Amino acid sequence: MQKSRSLAFAFVAPALLVLAAILGWPLVSAVLLSLQDVRTIGSQGQWVGFTNYSTVISNPMFWTSVGMSIVWVVANAALQTVLALMAALTLNQNFPGVKIARTWIILTWIVPTVVVVIIWRWLFSTSGGMINPLMMQTGIVSRPVGFFSTPWTAMATLIFINSWRWFPFIALMMLAGLTRIPADLYEAARIDGANGWKRFTRITWPLLAPTLGVLTVVGTLLSFNVFDIIWLLTAGGPAGGTRTLPVMIYETAFKGYKLSEAATISVLATMLLMAFALVATRWLAKEGDSR
């Protein structure tokens, strides 16, 4: 038994080593970089210990960005969950064209980010865009709205666009969860006189909760790291109003030419995410055990 276990380990060891190197080396490099004072790629730096960490932690901009990242993640999670749940429940019904709808719902997700950005930038534009004239014609507003003109509206608009892009993917995951719920449970509830709301709250929601839990963890990690849409639409502006941590890391490294400081922010962000992932997975495991 011991021999076969050793043999098995010997077989998987090379793959594990390669995996460890691929995953571990960038992390180790980032930590090493954060302990130096390298400014631009290709230049040499001196070892400065934890100076960068004290600089970053004492920078109010860092904490503002942490706050913005939290707002970004929570708002995206909430909006995407609501939209995805609605879509999944709809797609779980039988109606003509449901198969086509299930296939094409992922369209927003497969469109390249740059295309998404161009489409929405044009739609929201005050010079030739479609949304402002529609809002004015229907009397919602009397003057064109600059969707990216204030920090608050820019953040809300970005959250909307990002959620629009990602909710179909989450909806499909939820749909997979929904199809696993036995149909006879609904049948029995219906015979017992449970209305639609009760069937949802007593059957659908509790049985979908594990899927939602996993999606929350994965979605949070993915949302937190979103950079492309934010950078291409607002570049963290206006007035730093959408400068989440990934945007701050990029700005610090490639606009401020402070590569080591950017690595420090990356390490701190990774620690935050790891802490979240640890707590969330433990909570999920606990929930799983209690069921």
Added chain:
Amino acid sequence: MKKRILGLLAGASMLMPLSAFAAPVEITLWHMEQPPHRVARIQEIIDAFNTAHPDIVVKQEPQNWGEVYAKAPAALSAGAGPDMLFAIPDFTPILKNIGALTSVADFVAELDKKHDFVDSTVQSYSYDGGVWAVPLYNMAMSLWYRKSVLDGAGLKVPETWADWKAAAEKLSVDGTYGIGVPANKQLYTDQTIYSVMVNGGATEIYNEDGTLRFNNPQTVAALDYYAQLQKLSPPDSTSWTWGEAEACFVSKSCGMIMQFSVISSYDTQGGGDPADLGVAPIPHADGEKDHNTIAYANAVMLLSKDEAKRKASEEFIRYLLEPETYGKFLNMEPGLFMPVTADGAKAESFWGDPMATKYKAQIEQIIANSQNGRLFGFTSGRTFPSIAAISAQNVIAETLQSIVVGGKSAADAVAGGQDRMVEVSK
């Protein structure tokens, strides 16, 4: 007989130069002229060069200004950088600091002797005892308007800030914005703000000793005035780059804009009537006399350490600056790129282009405007390395945003802007 023929062939092959067998030298050009028609024009020139120089193969890889500041140092560090890279003055200190540049003073002197560079274009790249790039073309910001629109409102072309604001207010009717000025934290906003600053006496951002003098009454007045113009601009101008401003102008949503050139988009999408397209110098403050503007001498840096590639790069630049080629190169965007050489300014290849002919009056006006061109950080004959970080982080634009978005007074914003410049310079 057979032996004789073989012998002759062997002898002949020994007489042939080795280069006949050598693979052509391949050189890569990175430039930031991304619009497809500019890429196509550069490709035409490259194809002609490659045909005329079988021992050299030039290929282009268009880049983007937003990314190249980060991408070029990374690529060079990884040994995958280009052999030639277009630049604006504040880009060169970054690459020089990582040891990627060697002086091209001798090469520039050779070209100067032949073509006679506009002095200021070479000066922008001359510091620390070297010349770090070869000037290629100049760009100057102007005020663009439609003559029919101004005439319709009973307005004259604005000369002063007071005229300008009054015109913008009068043109702001029926869903039209009197003016479109950007307020994004981006290079275009840096450029338009500085164009206003230099017309209000706020030309210098450095003192002679390299300390900053951004925080002064002239800068405060200029930013305060600019913020007033921004209120008359579309609300999404806080996220504008060059393209959005041009789109606003050609779609007639904006009465006036500041831009290097709108000729190409106006011609294809804005009606294309040259008689109606107006271009003027940027208005100056009421107490000032001269019209000034921002001007960028764009250049090319030679990055290859390989002698053969460096010589091939030099050969390509020689070809580019020949009057027969140069005008064709400049007219990849008619009215945007101005010549930096005396013979280029007279070249038939420049003035013979159909677009240059059609919009000759506008192009002549841009050239006239460029005579008083300045560039922040490169105005006093001294260049301080911190200008690279100040420019890359768009601190001037960020200062404006703290007024128009953050609600600060101009005085507080400019004081904060200077502090930020000090911070990013560390």
